[in-house]
Amino acid sequence: MSARLVLSDIGASFPAWESAFRRAAPDLALIHDQPSRDLPGLRYCMTWKPLPGVYDRMPHLEALFVLGAGVERFLADATIPPRVQIVKMAEPGLTQAMEHYVLWQVLNHHRRFWELDFAQREARWIDQTYPAPWERKVGVMGLGTLGEAVARRLKSFGFDTRGWSRSAKTIDGVTVFSGTDRIDAFLDGLEILVCLLPLTPETRGVLNADVFRHLAPGAGLINVGRGAQLNEADLLTALDSGRLTAASLDVFAAEPLPAAHPFWRHKRIFMTPHLAADVDPQSSALAIKRQIERFEAGQELEHVADRTRGY
Ligand code: NDP
Ligand code: OXD
Numbered sequence: 001m002s003a004r005l006v007l008s009d010i011g012a013s014f015p016a017w018e019s020a021f022r023r024a025a026p027d028l029a030l031i032h033d034q035p036s037r038d039l040p041g042l043r044y045c046m047t048w049k050p051l052p053g054v055y056d057r058m059p060h061l062e063a064l065f066v067l068g069a070g071v072e073r074f075l076a077d078a079t080i081p082p083r084v085q086i087v088k089m090a091e092p093g094l095t096q097a098m099e100h101y102v103l104w105q106v107l108n109h110h111r112r113f114w115e116l117d118f119a120q121r122e123a124r125w126i127d128q129t130y131p132a133p134w135e136r137k138v139g140v141m142g143l144g145t146l147g148e149a150v151a152r153r154l155k156s157f158g159f160d161t162r163g164w165s166r167s168a169k170t171i172d173g174v175t176v177f178s179g180t181d182r183i184d185a186f187l188d189g190l191e192i193l194v195c196l197l198p199l200t201p202e203t204r205g206v207l208n209a210d211v212f213r214h215l216a217p218g219a220g221l222i223n224v225g226r227g228a229q230l231n232e233a234d235l236l237t238a239l240d241s242g243r244l245t246a247a248s249l250d251v252f253a254a255e256p257l258p259a260a261h262p263f264w265r266h267k268r269i270f271m272t273p274h275l276a277a278d279v280d281p282q283s284s285a286l287a288i289k290r291q292i293e294r295f296e297a298g299q300e301l302e303h304v305a306d307r308t309r310g311y
């Protein structure tokens with residue numbers, strides 16, 4: 001393969017990516033982007049974050065490979081010409097990391113491990129009971145690359161698993177609901193709700209009091225989608241009233257979350273700083289190499305964001 005790929009805004013991690021690409025795609029010529037450098041004839045670019053204006057320097061750019069699965073900031077960047085396809089990252093390292101994170105937190109809610117943590121700090125020897133996983137109703141909102149893998153993983157660990165997506169689909173052993181008119185049926189009586197939706201106008205604020213009302217009393221929430229999908233005031237009210245027992249949050253409306261934010265000190269909120277799942281350089285390099293090969297062979301790119309749908 002003799003194609004050229006520009007790595008934009010990679011900064012200090014350029015050497016790590018260079019060595020990943022050298023192993024996965026030795027024939028792909030890598031270019032370390034420099035501000036103000038014109039890149040005529042360049043068709044492929046990989047980047048972490050939107051770089052408004054940078055695309056003027058790449059008049060022949062056709063595919064923008066984003067080092068992440070959520071591309072809402074790219075879709076909001078009006079300086080990306082319509083001809084450029086915005087490609088979401090889909091690679092086994094990212095998917096497996098997300099499966100691990102969600103499984104960890106589902107087990108945390110299922111077995112209430114956080115109660116044991118409190119008890120240890122107070123030197124209390126406590127007793128606990130818990131249902132079998134197949135008696136635990138867990139639901140995953142969003143059944144894309146990540147949500148589907150997570151739903152399958154939860155099913156394989158024995159949970160009574162449901163999923164919800166925009167379009168209808170079939171996942172072995174998972175009860176799937178689709179469309180806005182089926183959201184109530186999906187939510188009804190769920191004990192653990194996982195959000196793996198992309199951020200779009202429809203999903204902004206989707207985790208709100210109306211949704212919490214449909215869950216089983218004392219349900220747990222896990223948000224690994226985007227912070228703006230959560231109505232923060234509704235979460236605090238739901239935790240205070242006992243409607244929800246606990247929440248695991250990896251993503252926040254403001255990142256980094258300001259130190260004065262009430263979530264930091266809430267006893268029933270378990271937080272991680274947006275690191276549920278990150279891309280793996282080696283398998284990402286391989287995924288991008290395969291995409292470029294497809295494209296050069298006249299095939300469609302995969303995982304292209306749809307500007308109309310917003311994800
Ligand atoms: P995909 O684009 O592959 O899948 C999105 C899924 O959401 C699809 O199943 C889609 O339905 C569904 N969906 C979108 N809009 C709606 C809606 N209005 N109602 C119901 N379902 C809807 O995304 P990924 O699985 O790759 O990633 C999901 C999100 O996870 C990312 O957008 C990002 O925000 C977040 N993320 C978070 C990370 C973290 O570290 N916390 C890491 C990586 C991603 P359909 O199948 O019908 O199209
Ligand atoms: C992503 C993320 O979208 O890290 O990949 O949140």
